[in-house]
Amino acid sequence: MPQGLEHSGTSWKGQQLKHRQSAVDRLDPRARVVAVSAFALVVVLSSDLMALSLALAGSLLLALVARLNLKRTLRRVIAMDLFMLFLILMLPFTTPGEPIFHVAGLPASQEGLVHALQITLKANAVVLALLALVGTQTATTLGHALAHLRVPDKLVHLMLFTVRYLEVIGQEYKRMRRAMQARAFVLRANRHSWRSIGYLIGMLLVHSLERSERIMDAMKCRGYQGRFYLFDDMRLTAVDVRFGVLLALFLSLLIGLHLL
Amino acid sequence: MNHQENSINEACGLAPLLDIRGLSYRYPRRGPVLDQVDFQLHAGERVALTGPNGAGKTTLLHLLVGLKKAKAGQIRAFGSERSAESDFVEVRARAGFLFQDPDDQLFCPTVLEDVAFGPLNQGKSRAEALDCARQTLASLGLDGFEERITHQLSGGEKRMVSLASVLAMEPEVLLLDEPSNALDTQARQRLLDTLLSLPQAMIIISHDDDFLAQLATRWLRLENAQLNPSEPVCERPLNGLAEKVPA
Numbered sequence: 001m002p003q004g005l006e007h008s009g010t011s012w013k014g015q016q017l018k019h020r021q022s023a024v025d026r027l028d029p030r031a032r033v034v035a036v037s038a039f040a041l042v043v044v045l046s047s048d049l050m051a052l053s054l055a056l057a058g059s060l061l062l063a064l065v066a067r068l069n070l071k072r073t074l075r076r077v078i079a080m081d082l083f084m085l086f087l088i089l090m091l092p093f094t095t096p097g098e099p100i101f102h103v104a105g106l107p108a109s110q111e112g113l114v115h116a117l118q119i120t121l122k123a124n125a126v127v128l129a130l131l132a133l134v135g136t137q138t139a140t141t142l143g144h145a146l147a148h149l150r151v152p153d154k155l156v157h158l159m160l161f162t163v164r165y166l167e168v169i170g171q172e173y174k175r176m177r178r179a180m181q182a183r184a185f186v187l188r189a190n191r192h193s194w195r196s197i198g199y200l201i202g203m204l205l206v207h208s209l210e211r212s213e214r215i216m217d218a219m220k221c222r223g224y225q226g227r228f229y230l231f232d233d234m235r236l237t238a239v240d241v242r243f244g245v246l247l248a249l250f251l252s253l254l255i256g257l258h259l260l
Numbered sequence: 261m262n263h264q265e266n267s268i269n270e271a272c273g274l275a276p277l278l279d280i281r282g283l284s285y286r287y288p289r290r291g292p293v294l295d296q297v298d299f300q301l302h303a304g305e306r307v308a309l310t311g312p313n314g315a316g317k318t319t320l321l322h323l324l325v326g327l328k329k330a331k332a333g334q335i336r337a338f339g340s341e342r343s344a345e346s347d348f349v350e351v352r353a354r355a356g357f358l359f360q361d362p363d364d365q366l367f368c369p370t371v372l373e374d375v376a377f378g379p380l381n382q383g384k385s386r387a388e389a390l391d392c393a394r395q396t397l398a399s400l401g402l403d404g405f406e407e408r409i410t411h412q413l414s415g416g417e418k419r420m421v422s423l424a425s426v427l428a429m430e431p432e433v434l435l436l437d438e439p440s441n442a443l444d445t446q447a448r449q450r451l452l453d454t455l456l457s458l459p460q461a462m463i464i465i466s467h468d469d470d471f472l473a474q475l476a477t478r479w480l481r482l483e484n485a486q487l488n489p490s491e492p493v494c495e496r497p498l499n500g501l502a503e504k505v506p507a
Contacts, residue, residue, distance in 0.1 A: 140369040160369065167411050168363050214364040217327045221357040222429060223349065223381030231373060231386065 024066040024136055029145035031240040032133040035247050040126045042251045049114070051257040052121040058250055059128035066132035073131055080127055084119065091116040139163040141232075148234050157228065165211070172207055176200055275339060276300040277433050277461055278324060278355070283333030285319055293319050295485035297333070301433065306455075306462045308476035310469075310490065315482045317465045318360070321435045324463075325352050338432070353382055356431030356460075360438050362418035363411070371397070371413075371421050372406040378429035396428040397421075400454060416447025423454065434462040440471045 024032070043055045063073065093103070095112030102108065134142060143160040147153070180196065187193050278301040286292040293316030301307060309317050322328040324335065326348025335342045337351045359365045368374035375393035384392065397405055400420055405413075413421060419439065426434065439455070440448050448471065455462070455475055466472050472479070473492060481490035 138369075143369075161367065164367055164369060164411060211364065214359065214361070215367055217322070218357070218359050218365040219367065219377075220327065221325055221352045221359075222378040222425065223353050224377075225349070225381065227381075229377070229380045229386065229389075231376075231390070 020067045020069075022065060022067040022136070024062075024133060026237075026239050027133075027243055028234055028236050028240045029137055029141050030148055030234055031236065031244065032137065033142070033145050033149060035243070036126075036129050036133045038251060039129050039247065042254050043122050043125050046122075046254060046258050047118060048258045049117065049121070051254045052118060052125065054257065055254055056121050056125040056128070059125045059132065062132040063128050066136055068132060068136075073128075076131065077124060077127055080123060081120070084123060088116045088120055091119070144230055144232055145234065147230055153228070165208075168211070169204065169208055173200075173204055176203060276302050276336075277338060279336040280324070281334045281336075283320075283323060283335065284331045285316065285323060285328065286331060290314075292485045294323070294330075294482075294487075297482075297485075297487045299480070299487055301461055301463060303432075303461050304459075304477075306464065306475055306477045308472040308479045308492075309463055309465045309482060310467070310472070310479065311482035316485065317482050318437055320482065320487075321357065321437060321463065321465065324435065325355055325357055353378075353429055354431055355433040355435055356426035356429055358423060358426050358434065358436045358439055360441060362415075362422040365422040365425060366410040366413075366418060369409060370406070371402075371408045371410055374410055374421065375425045375428045378425060382429060393424075393428050396424045400424050400427070401450075414447075416443055416450070419443060419447065419451060420454070423451070427458075432460060434458070434460045436462060436464045436466075438465055438467070440466060440468045 027035075039055075039059070043052065046052060046055070092108035092112035093106050095109050095115055097109035097111035099107030100110050100113065137145070140160065140163065143156050143163070146159070147156045177200065180200065185193075185196060187197070278299070280297065280299045283294055283297045283299075284292065285294040293314075297320070299320075309320070311317050319328060323330050324337070326335075326342065326345060338354055340347070342348055342351055366374050368377060372390065372393055375396055376389040379389035379392045380386070394406065397403060400423065402417075402420055402424060405417070405421065408417075410418070410421065423439075434455075436455075439451060443451060448468075452471060452474055455464075462475075464472060464475060476492065479490045479492045481488055
């Protein structure tokens with residue numbers, strides 16, 4: 001049962017959210033990671049508006065095939081766009097070039113506008129593809145896929161342990177925060193608040209450190225000697241090969257548009 | 261106690277599983293928590309280890325499996341002297357340690373992976389380890405938990421799964437650090453029934469006298485850095501009940 005790579009702030013409860021089974025789930029997790037990386041690389045390096053629009057259309061199609069939840073996906077894409085909004089709004093006014101219109105006496109250049117458009121297209125195309133192909137895996141599957149792809153062990157373990165303990169640490173934070181509230185603490189913009197929040201974060205770090213030591217002890221007690229074991233055999237199937245060929249053709253098209 | 265110990269010894273004709281002599285340990289700012297402590301654990305015993313908070317009960321268990329290094333004294337476990345880290349690797353495999361907080365113990369994403377972690381470390385093949393993990397889960401009545409996500413289990417479930425992860429290594433001794441902590445009545449009873457059905461010798465740290473009374477065959481109290489035999493808190497169902505009724 002795949003559970004999407006979901007999270008909301010401090011809680012990984014979102015992992016329980018189910019996503020609908022789709023054709024994407026039949027692809028090998030490794031193939032999905034590699035595909036997204038190749039796609040992102042090509043998209044980020046291209047500057048042709050036509051190619052970028054096509055890329056966005058392609059990732060929209062992927063999102064449809066992956067049967068992404070419309071509301072949840074929109075919320076995430078918009079969150080990212082808001083993050084970039086400032087940059088996009090500023091670019092036409094800060095890039096020198098042919099002015100096409102003026103706002104409050106400031107000229108907006110065509111080059112800047114094109115640049116802003118490019119960035120928007122690139123970011124949305126890559127994020128949609130990521131959500132469709134990688135976002136539909138569990139964090140654990142993603143970790144294992146990365147391990148099978150020979151990503152350094154340390155990074156993979158860092159990710160898997162983060163997934164496992166994010167909620168535990170999040171709960172510790174909430175518990176301490178509630179204990180503070182129970183003693184009438186209200187967050188204000190004053191030294192007392194800042195110091196208290198500083199203590200809270202410091203305490204959280206200390207607790208996490210102690211917990212990591214206990215986890216290490218518990219692992220040693222079960223004979224841990226520096227090795228982890230992966231259970232899932234990941235096998236490439238005909239579906240993956242077909243998807244790979246399709247993607248390669250699509251990417252060639254994107255690159256080809258650029259050379260024209 | 262000595263008499264009882266000797267008679268068990270003679271009856272089984274066996275050396276103690278764990279045997280510590282003159283063990284001492286001190287924390288930098290807390291002073292000594294163990295001072296010249298002697299202790300033996302024999303096959304079939306279930307030893308209750310009680311004492312005030314911070315008396316060093318957990319420290320003693322940590323010393324037994326080499327997670328902390330004793331300042332003085334000897335530890336013999338399963339017939340050999342143990343002092344270096346490499347000696348304790350075997351001890352840890354044969355003495356299963358159940359931690360206070362199951363969240364410390366269950367670090368794998370899924371239950372099956374977690375229970376199979378120990379057997380894999382013991383050098384079993386993947387198929388054997390998975391088999392062993394499934395059997396252990398089934399023997400504890402945890403069938404169907406294999407693919408559950410560890411951090412989404414309830415407190416009682418986490419406790420049972422962490423016990424499974426220890427039992428999967430087929431230990432000869434169990435070291436239980438406050439096993440009944442934070443369990444509701446039902447989960448506590450289930451744990452108690454499970455522990456009673458296990459053949460392993462155990463050391464049980466607990467503040468739950470009623471729990472210990474049903475389980476323990478011998479009582480020890482650690483206080484002021486000394487380990488002494490203590491009287492069992494007699495089975496007192498009435499008192500036990502009375503305590504649980506809210507005032």
